[in-house]
Amino acid sequence: MEEVTSCSFSSPLFQQENKRGVTYRIPALIYVPPARTFLAFAEKRSSSKDEDALHLVLRRGLRTGHSVQWEPVKSLMKATLPGHRTMNPCPVWERKSGCVYLFFICVRGHVTERQQIMSGRNAARLCFICSQDAGYSWSEVRDLTEEVIGPEVTHWATFAVGPGHGIQLQSGRLIIPAYAYYIPFWFSCFRLPYKARPHSLMIYSDDLGATWQHGRLIKPMVTVECEVAEVIGKTGHPVLYCSARTPDRCRAEALSTDHGECFQKPVLSHQLCEPPHGCQGSVVSFRPLEIPGGCQDLASKEAPAIQQSPLLCSSVRPQLEAGTLSESWLLYSHPTSKKRRVDLGIYLNQNPLEAACWSRPWILHCGPCGYSDLAALENEGLFGCLFECGTKWECEQIAFRLFTDQEILSHVQGDCSTPGRNSEPSNN
Numbered sequence: 001m002e003e004v005t006s007c008s009f010s011s012p013l014f015q016q017e018n019k020r021g022v023t024y025r026i027p028a029l030i031y032v033p034p035a036r037t038f039l040a041f042a043e044k045r046s047s048s049k050d051e052d053a054l055h056l057v058l059r060r061g062l063r064t065g066h067s068v069q070w071e072p073v074k075s076l077m078k079a080t081l082p083g084h085r086t087m088n089p090c091p092v093w094e095r096k097s098g099c100v101y102l103f104f105i106c107v108r109g110h111v112t113e114r115q116q117i118m119s120g121r122n123a124a125r126l127c128f129i130c131s132q133d134a135g136y137s138w139s140e141v142r143d144l145t146e147e148v149i150g151p152e153v154t155h156w157a158t159f160a161v162g163p164g165h166g167i168q169l170q171s172g173r174l175i176i177p178a179y180a181y182y183i184p185f186w187f188s189c190f191r192l193p194y195k196a197r198p199h200s201l202m203i204y205s206d207d208l209g210a211t212w213q214h215g216r217l218i219k220p221m222v223t224v225e226c227e228v229a230e231v232i233g234k235t236g237h238p239v240l241y242c243s244a245r246t247p248d249r250c251r252a253e254a255l256s257t258d259h260g261e262c263f264q265k266p267v268l269s270h271q272l273c274e275p276p277h278g279c280q281g282s283v284v285s286f287r288p289l290e291i292p293g294g295c296q297d298l299a300s301k302e303a304p305a306i307q308q309s310p311l312l313c314s315s316v317r318p319q320l321e322a323g324t325l326s327e328s329w330l331l332y333s334h335p336t337s338k339k340r341r342v343d344l345g346i347y348l349n350q351n352p353l354e355a356a357c358w359s360r361p362w363i364l365h366c367g368p369c370g371y372s373d374l375a376a377l378e379n380e381g382l383f384g385c386l387f388e389c390g391t392k393w394e395c396e397q398i399a400f401r402l403f404t405d406q407e408i409l410s411h412v413q414g415d416c417s418t419p420g421r422n423s424e425p426s427n428n
Contacts, residue, residue: 007066007402010365013059013386014042014073014398023048024057026163027386027398028089029373034098035134036063038375040386040400041089041102044075048395051110053085056102060135061400066382068402078129078138081106090162092174094208100131101209102138103161103176116158117181117196124158130209148203148212157181157196161203164227164282164373170238173259176203177226177242182217200226200244202260216262218242223252223266224278229285231352232327241285241352242266243332245278251334253355271358272347273338279370281334284383285352286376288329289405328352331408333372333385336361341394344369344387346403348412362411364401370394381405 005011014024025048028041038061046052056076061068079086084106091102108123116123126144131137149156159180166176181196199217218226223244231239240256242263251272254263272281330352336345345361370388377383381404390396 003070005061005068005070005400005402007382007404010389010399010401011068011070012397012399013040013070014057016396020047022046023395024398025053025388025395026088026371027373027388028091028162028164029375029384029386029400030091030093030100030165031063031375031377031384032093032098032100032134033378037061037134038063038068038384038400039091039100039135040070040398041076041091042398043087043089050087051085051112053087053107055080055086056089056104058135063377066402066404068384068400070400076102076129076138078141079104079127081125081127081141081143084108084125085110088160088163090164090166090176092166092168092176094168094174096172097208098132098134099209100135101128101166101174101176102130103128103166103203105160106143113158120157120183120196122153122156122158124160126159126161126203144212148214155183157183160225162227163225163280163371165284165375167228167230169230169240169259170232171259172206172208174205174209175228175240175260176212177228178203178214179224179226179244180217197222198224200224200242200254202228202256204260215260218244218254218263218266221252221266221268222246222248223254225280227281227283228260229283229330229352230328231285231330232287233353234327236327239353241283241330243272243281243283245280246274247278249274249276249338251281255353267355269355269358271356272332272334273336275335275337275339275341279335279341280372281332282372282374282385283330283332284374284376285328285330286378286383286405287327288350289379289381331374331376331383332358333364333374333387335369336363341370342366342368344372344385344389346385346408346411348408359412362408364403365389365399367391368394368396383408 026043106125111123200223202215226244244252250268252266254266256263330349332347344365348359351357372387375384
């Protein structure tokens with residue numbers, strides 16, 4: 001064992017070797033409850049550039065109470081295809097079999113995403129490996145590109161999964177968030193694609209990971225990297241919440257009532273800002289162990305009209321009891337500045353079925369930051385966050401932080417009944 005992470009303190013798990021050399025990017029995190037083990041994934045790159053990705057790496061962390069002991073970095077060479085670079089780790093844990101599925105894409109050579117978008121010629125493959133022993137050993141790679149996408153790939157200039165974690169729904173369905181650059185049609189005389197636009201979608205399995213398929217593109221808004229969380233309403237009806245990156249300086253939110261097959265029209269959340277060009281963010285749902293007396297229904301009658309705007313369409317609102325506190329709350333991590341990727345914030349939403357119910361952010365890291373991934377430990381009141389950060393730029397390291405539900409509430413206390421007032425972040 002190497003580093004030990006104690007609650008409320010950050011530990012660097014992956015460190016850049018030098019600014020122009022080996023760099024670790026794109027964190028993904030899951031927790032395997034029976035093994036009391038965190039699995040922290042990242043890309044190892046020869047530089048910070050996307051096209052210089054090499055392969056995925058892993059650190060396993062054994063949790064004892066409020067501390068985590070981390071094993072050394074392990075290269076996942078099983079997660080490779082010859083002549084391809086491995087990118088975008090997206091793990092999910094299947095609770096019935098105990099299997100961890102690690103999804104990723106393998107991209108041919110040094111072909112960039114932009115080259116694929118401009119030419120309309122996809123160079124990515126959809127792959128996964130799996131582990132039955134909490135990440136200690138892994139299966140051979142399985143290429144799902146033909147099974148999941150098939151001939152439809154002619155309309156996908158490129159695609160990717162995650163990055164970040166996938167989830168398993170109450171129904172047992174496994175969900176891997178993804179996005180694709182969709183080509184509506186081709187200019188046949190020039191053999192060029194017409195305006196490939198990115199849209200988020202879900203890849204899912206209803207047979208514990210034996211077979212996989214994809215849902216519909218989330219339209220019409222341009223959405224890219226996304227994560228999802230299952231929200232349980234007071235009546236017990238599940239809704240799938242999607243948080244997606246956009247170029248529109250605000251986060252996109254969308255809800256699905258059919259387990260992710262299709263989503264309602266996404267809306268922009270003006271409480272959740274995006275820096276120029278956007279940034280990946282993470283979201284998890286959890287059931288609070290207790291509801292503090294000071295935290296009231298966020299969609300109170302005193303709230304301004306904009307805060308009453310529902311994410312759900314009117315036809316399904318009555319049965320899901322939108323307008324009352326949900327059984328599930330949401331936690332979201334993302335840079336908090338509108339100008340650049342700095343000051344990683346943790347936001348709380350106690351009523352996800354209503355718009356504009358996010359707290360102001362609690363700043364988990366002051367300074368440069370980037371991609372992040374959250375993990376919620378059910379019935380423990382604990383959360384983990386794996387995030388890119390540094391003192392001068394965000395690619396210096398990927399760090400891990402363990403924190404409690406009480407820490408979150410203490411930093412957003414007083415916010416709970418005043419949604420929308422999130423302009424002044426709460427510092428760590």
